[in-house]
Amino acid sequence: MQGLLILLIPALLLVLGGCEINRLASAEDLYNRKKYAGAIGELDNLIRIGKNGAIVTRAELVRSNSYLELGRLALERKNWNLATRFFKLANSEAADVELGRMYMSLGMEAYQAGDKELAKLYMDNILREIPRSSLIPEVRLRRISIFMEEYQDRNAAWDEYTKLYDNFPNNAYEISARTYIMQFIRTKIDYAQRLIDGDYYTDALKELFELSKYPVVDAQEINKMISEVYQAQAEEFIDDQDYLEADRMFKIAIQYFPAKKTEIDQRLESITSLYVQKGMSLLQDRDFDAALLHFNKTFEIIPNYEPALAAIRQLNQTRENIQRAAQIYSEGESQEAQLKYSEALRLYNQAIALDNRPEYRNRAAQMQNLIEATKNPTAFAQRIINEYRGGILLSRVAAKRAELMKQYKQHELRDSGWKILLSTGQFKYEARYDLLSPNETFLYVWQVNLRDRSIIPLNKLSEALMQ
Amino acid sequence: MRNLSIQAHLFVFKLTYLVLLIGCFGFGILNAQTSFDIQAFSDSTKYGWQNYLDRATYREDITNRQNLLQLYELEALPLRTNLIKSAVIPGWGQFSTKNNSKATIILSIELVTLLGSLYFYDQAMVNYNQYKTATQIDEINRYYSKAQTPYQYAIMLLGLATVVWGYNVFDVVISTNEYNANLWQDIMERQKSSPLQITPSGLEWRF
Numbered sequence: 001m002q003g004l005l006i007l008l009i010p011a012l013l014l015v016l017g018g019c020e021i022n023r024l025a026s027a028e029d030l031y032n033r034k035k036y037a038g039a040i041g042e043l044d045n046l047i048r049i050g051k052n053g054a055i056v057t058r059a060e061l062v063r064s065n066s067y068l069e070l071g072r073l074a075l076e077r078k079n080w081n082l083a084t085r086f087f088k089l090a091n092s093e094a095a096d097v098e099l100g101r102m103y104m105s106l107g108m109e110a111y112q113a114g115d116k117e118l119a120k121l122y123m124d125n126i127l128r129e130i131p132r133s134s135l136i137p138e139v140r141l142r143r144i145s146i147f148m149e150e151y152q153d154r155n156a157a158w159d160e161y162t163k164l165y166d167n168f169p170n171n172a173y174e175i176s177a178r179t180y181i182m183q184f185i186r187t188k189i190d191y192a193q194r195l196i197d198g199d200y201y202t203d204a205l206k207e208l209f210e211l212s213k214y215p216v217v218d219a220q221e222i223n224k225m226i227s228e229v230y231q232a233q234a235e236e237f238i239d240d241q242d243y244l245e246a247d248r249m250f251k252i253a254i255q256y257f258p259a260k261k262t263e264i265d266q267r268l269e270s271i272t273s274l275y276v277q278k279g280m281s282l283l284q285d286r287d288f289d290a291a292l293l294h295f296n297k298t299f300e301i302i303p304n305y306e307p308a309l310a311a312i313r314q315l316n317q318t319r320e321n322i323q324r325a326a327q328i329y330s331e332g333e334s335q336e337a338q339l340k341y342s343e344a345l346r347l348y349n350q351a352i353a354l355d356n357r358p359e360y361r362n363r364a365a366q367m368q369n370l371i372e373a374t375k376n377p378t379a380f381a382q383r384i385i386n387e388y389r390g391g392i393l394l395s396r397v398a399a400k401r402a403e404l405m406k407q408y409k410q411h412e413l414r415d416s417g418w419k420i421l422l423s424t425g426q427f428k429y430e431a432r433y434d435l436l437s438p439n440e441t442f443l444y445v446w447q448v449n450l451r452d453r454s455i456i457p458l459n460k461l462s463e464a465l466m467q
Numbered sequence: 468m469r470n471l472s473i474q475a476h477l478f479v480f481k482l483t484y485l486v487l488l489i490g491c492f493g494f495g496i497l498n499a500q501t502s503f504d505i506q507a508f509s510d511s512t513k514y515g516w517q518n519y520l521d522r523a524t525y526r527e528d529i530t531n532r533q534n535l536l537q538l539y540e541l542e543a544l545p546l547r548t549n550l551i552k553s554a555v556i557p558g559w560g561q562f563s564t565k566n567n568s569k570a571t572i573i574l575s576i577e578l579v580t581l582l583g584s585l586y587f588y589d590q591a592m593v594n595y596n597q598y599k600t601a602t603q604i605d606e607i608n609r610y611y612s613k614a615q616t617p618y619q620y621a622i623m624l625l626g627l628a629t630v631v632w633g634y635n636v637f638d639v640v641i642s643t644n645e646y647n648a649n650l651w652q653d654i655m656e657r658q659k660s661s662p663l664q665i666t667p668s669g670l671e672w673r674f
Binding site: 019020021037040051052053054055057058060061064082084085086088089091092128129130131 | 503505508509510511513514516519522525526529532533535536539543546640644647648650651652654655
C-alpha cells in the first residue's frame with residue numbers, strides 16, 4: 001500500500017506540474033517576482049504547446065505585459081533600441097503609448113538640438129508604427145514645421161496639414177499648424193487664379209474645392225472664385241449654343257456667391273432671345289420637347305416673355321398640324337385602297353399643306369402618276385420616256401439615227417419609231433425603238449413603271465444609252 | 468529469505484524511479500542554464516510580425532479572444548474543485564466533465580471493491596472473534612485459518628480500490644484540462660456563428 005502511494009503521489013505531482021493552468025500560474029509568479037525574461041521563456045513554451053486556447057490567450061497577455069515591463073526597464077536605462085524592440089514585442093495599447101512617448105521625446109530632443117532630419121525620422125516612426133497614437137496631431141504639426149523650416153517644402157507641408165485637419169479638425173495642434181500654412185496659402189490661391197485665367201477650369205475648380213475645405217482661407221473669397229469659374233464655363237456654353245447647360249452653370253455660380261445674382265440675372269435676360277432661337281431651331285428639327293424646354297427656360301428669367309409665348313403657340317400649332325396631316329394622310333390611304341385616286345390625291349395634298357413631309361410628297365406624286373396612267377397609259381409612258389432626264393433618251397436615239405444615216409442610204413435604214421407595249425405587272429409598259437441597217441442592228445428596249453415614273457433598261461445597249 | 472528478496476527488488480525499483488525523477492528535474496535546470504541571446508530574445512519579428520499591419524492584425528485577434536475570456540471563466544471547471552470532488556467521491560469530477568461512462572465505471576469499480584473489501588473484512592472479523600473466544604487448540608487453529616483467507620481478500624480489494632481511486636484522481640486532471648480546452652473551442656465557435664459579435668470597438672450585430 002505504502003509502495004503504491006509512493007508511486008502515485010509523484011506521478012500526480014508530475015501531471016499537475018505539467019498542467020497548463022499550473023504552468024501559467026508559474027509564469028505569472030515569475031512575472032510578479034519581476035523575472036520577466038524567465039516568465040517570457042515559460043510563456044513562449046506554453047503558448048507554443050498549449051492546447052487550451054483560453055490559457056494560451058492569458059499567457060499571451062502576461063507575455064505582452066512582461067515585454068512591456070522589460071521595455072520600461074530598457075527605457076529607464078536609456079537603451080532606446082532595446083526599449084523599442086520590447087515595446088513592439090509587447091504589442092499592446094500601453095506599449096504603444098510608451099513607444100510613442102519615447103519617439104516623441106527623442107524627436108523633440110533632436111529638434112531642439114537642431115537635428116531636424118533626425119527629429120523627422122522619429123516623427124515618421126510614430127506615424128508608421130503607431131498610426132492610432134494620440135500623439136499624431138502633435139507629430140503632424142512637428143512635421144509641418146520641419147517641412148517649412150528645414151526643407152522649405154510647401155507642398156509637403158500642405159499635404160501634412162490636410163491630413164491633420166481631415167482627421168483632427170480644430171485640434172489645438174491643427175490650430176497651431178494654421179500659422180505655417182498661412183505663410184504660403186496666398187500662393188496657392190494665386191495659382192488657382194492663374195488656372196482660371198488660362199481657362200483650365202477643371203483644374204482650377206479642383207484646387208479651389210480643396211482649398212475651400214480648410215479654415216486657412218477666406219471662404220468668401222474662394223467661393224467667389226468658384227462662382228467665377230462657373231460663370232466663365234456658362235459663357236462657353238452660350239458660345240456653343242448649349243443654353244440649358246449655361247443656365248445650370250449660372251445657377252451654380254449664384255449658389256457659390258449669391259452677391260452675383262443681379263449680375264447673372266442681367267446676363268441671362270440678355271440671352272433670352274438666344275433661348276428662343278435655339279428652341280425654334282429644335283422645332284425645325286421636330287424636337288418638340290427640347291424646344292419647349294428652351295422656351296420655358298426664358299420664363300425663369302423673364303416671366304411671360306412674349307417671343308417665347310409666340311414660339312410656344314407656333315409649336316402647339318405645328319404639333320396640331322402634324323397630327324391633323326397624319327389623320328388626313330391615313331384617310332387618303334383608305335381612299336387609294338378603294339381606287340378613288342382623285343380623292344386620295346386631294347387628301348394627300350391637304351396633308352402636305354399641313355405637314356410638308358417627303359413621305360407625303362412622294363405619295364402624292366405617285367397618286368398623280370396613277371391617275372394619269374389610268375387615263376391614257378401609253379401616252380403617259382411615252383411622256384415619261386420623253387421627259388426622262390430632259391429628253392436624253394429621245395436625243396440620243398435621234399443622234400444614233402443621224403449617225404447611221406451618214407453611213408447608209410435612207411432606203412437601207414429601217415426605223416421602227418417609238419413603240420409602247422404592255423409589259424408584265426400592273427402599270428408597267430415597254431418602250432421600244434429599233435434601228436436596222438444592212439450591217440448593224442440597234443434594238444432599244446426599256447421597261448417604264450407608270451406608278452413611280454422609273455425606267456429600267458432591258459438590254460445592255462439600252463443601258464449604255466442611258467449613261 | 469523470500470520476503471527479503473522481494474523487498475530488495477522493491478527498493479531497487481524505488482531508487483531507479485527517484486533517480487529518473489531527479490534526472491528529469493536536473494535536465495530542466497541545466498537546460499534553463501544555457502546562454503541567453505539578447506538579440507534573439509528582443510527580435511521584434513520573432514513572432515512573425517514584420518510590420519505595423521501584422522502587429523495590428525494580431526492585436527485585433529488577441530483583443531477578440533481577451534473579450535471571450537470572461538465567458539470562459541464563467542463556464543470553465545476549476546481544476547482544484549474537480550480534484551476534490553473526485554477525491555471525495557471517485558467519478559464525481561468525471562461526471563462534471565461530462566465523461567459519464569468513465570465516471571460510472573470508476574464509481575462502480577470503487578463501490579464494488581470497497582463493499583467487497585468490507586464484506587470480506589467482516590467475514591474475517593467474525594472468524595477472528597471466534598478465534599479469540601475459542602479455548603480448544605483445534606478450534607483456535609481452525610478459526611485462525613478461516614479468518615486468514617477473507618482478510619487477504621479484503622486487503623486485496625482495498626488495494627484495488629486504492630489503485631482505482633488513484634487512477635481516478637489522475638484521470639480527473641486530464642479530463643478537466645480536456646474539458647476546458649474543448650470549452651474554449653466551443654466558445655470560439657459560438658462567437659463566430661453568433662450574430663452578436665464582440666469586437667475591439669464594442670458590441671456589433673451582424674445581419
